[in-house]
Amino acid sequence: MELQINTSERTRTIHNFWNHIHFHPTDAIEDDWGQRILNRIHEDGIAGTVRMYTMLEDVVTIAADGTLQYDFTENDIRMDYMVGKGFNLLLSYNYIPACIASDPNETSSQSKNTTRYKGKLIITSPPKDYALWEEICRVYTDHIVKRYGLPCVSKWYLQCYNEPDIPPYWMKNEPDMQKRAAEYCRLYDAFERGIRSVSEDLCIGGPTLAGHLDFFEYFLRHIRDNKRQLNFICFHTYGTSPSMINSKELPINAANSVDRIMKCSSLARQYGFGDCPLIIDEWGASSCGFFNMEECPELIFRENEVYSAYFIKMITLYEKLQLPIDKLMICLSGQHEMKTDFSGFRGFFTLNFYPKPIYNAYVLAAKLGSQKLAYTAAENDNLSVLPAISEDGRITVLLSYSSADFSEELPDLPLDIQFTGISSLREAKLWRIDREHANAYRAYERLGAPNQPTAKQICDITDTGTLTAESCSFKESLHLIMQNNSVALVEIC
Structure with missing residues (x-):
């Protein structure tokens, strides 16, 4: 041929939207194994922007007199490292600290095990008082602006929460999507007020959806009708799931997410946000990065040449269609679950730090001209x-x-x-x-x-x-x- x-x-300028990542779990950034991965990513120059969680549950407690207390020790270790490496950051403001949760016992692990990394859980209930959430967002933002400077932080992306459209992350016991969406909008409003009280120059966005378009439309209508600040729109795209792979209902295919991206873009235009950057802050050929071949034998593709071919085929397709994507971030989840080298988790490196073909594809994609x-x-x-x-x-x-x-x-x-x-x-x-x-x-x-x-x-x-x-x-x-x-x-x- x-x-x-x-x-x-x-023929046209190419915008490199693909060399960005979501590093997970965030609390591995202070660990040797996490830094080993990030050091290599930095050395090879394959990630411009890195998404991480603020992990507010590690930061905020409440004193006996009812006032909020802040301990930024772990946060500063993580962020000093990331800033020191020169990564631009997308910070996801989550999760709800136990001390302000309406039900601190409403928890979820959303992982392969009964708890998340380091024995932690997610509290999925809303705050008992949104004024407290607003204060936390204000104090946290004020802290990072003072520590790293407004010129630096104003280049970052500050987003409200993670996947509030699905119960494992938000209002686990509430089946009504409209009620969950309405409560998330209250969360976003308080988030916006807290951050804007620090500076009007900061870049804020949401709703960081798993994919429910009715939730997305509710959010966009709320932002438009109430004139809330929205500097970027973020959502997740996973081409299929382990259960659909197992049932043969939906095999992996680089085109699987095109329809979702087009629908989200169309809704954004419909509600007056056509010029708002779209950030896909999590992507994967399949969802459930914390699942491996035990749940779905075909997830072996994450270890071999199939995933690298998928990635290049996908970004070439997205570029050809000129999809309106500002950033596309692979979600590196399941990294801490590994017990053997090639078991099907969604990471860049194996237990013995062998680079996977998907990592090598990111290195090659970073070499592309403009x-x-x-x-x-x-x-x-x-x-x-x-x-x-x-x-x-x-x-x-x-x-x-x-x-x-x-x-x-x-x-x-x-x-x-x-x-x-x-x-x-x-x-x-x-x-x-x-x-x-x-x-x-x-x-x-x-x-x-x-x-x-x-x-x-x-x-x-x-x-x-x-x-x-x-x-x-x-x-x-x-x-x-x-x-x-x-x-x-x-x-x-």
Whole structure:
């Protein structure tokens, strides 16, 4: 198959909406294992903005005289680290501290185990007094502005709560969606007042939905009719779920979330928020990052070349459709649940810190240039192509080859890439993610899937799982073979 790249024709600016993450659990940021992951993410430059929880339940208690008390020790350890690494932040103001909850016994774990990380639970009941929630939002915001400075914090995104449209996070015992939405709007109003009392220059948003459009519409109507501040809109998109994968009802497919994004965007325009940035602050090919192969054997795709192919196919599709996405954040949940290396949790690294193919795909996607180049190719629904050029003239071509649901065994695809506008001998780098390249899981398989790998095996798997570039010289065309469920990046300096 021939692919022709016109290096002289720039078609539009590419906004890198995809190199952002939600790091979970937030309280692993102060732990060695959490910082090891974040250090690598920082070194490889794959995340511009990182979402984290404020974990107000760790900050706020109440004194004997009824006044609120604040201990920012753990918060400051986490945020000092993140700010020190230069990450831009999206802060999710949650959860409800026990001391202000209307029912502190209304709890949820929303995890694989009976509790969350470090034995914690979520209180899902609303505050007993919204004035107390407003004060907490004000004091917390005032603290971070004083500690990190308004010029820094004004670049952050401050959002109200997490997935209030589903019972495990908000009003667990209330089945009526309208009542939950109305109560969340009270929560948002107090959140807005508390933050705006500190500064009008801060960026605030919501509703951080799991996906219920009726809840979303209720929220937008409330914001419009009451003239509340809304600087960005955030929601989550998961392509399917473990139960729907198991039942064969909805296999993984990079197009599964397109309809939801379009509907959310349409509703935003309908209520006058068409220019409001849309942030997908959690995405995954499947929901339930805290589930693994014990609940759904097919979640093995999170460990191998399928997930990297899915990611590149998805962002190429979103860019082609020009979906109005400002930021797209993979949710790295389940990381703390690992007991073995390749068990199907939704993270970037395994227990022995092997980089997964999905991580390597993020590294490659970060290399893409900022101007899209024109190209022509024969119609092939299985091949995704995103060619670009950077301001310094570096050319990149990002490729993904797979069937729609990644289950079909496609034949190898010979690909001849011809570059018009290049007439002299040039040096190129070829980066690959497939069964043989940058794939720790397949290296682990070839070693017999050892439960307790030796030091040498760990080194071998790590080396094989790490991205490496093949260098070559070419003049006008370059040849490569794409395997099934593979990713490639051609980089011409």
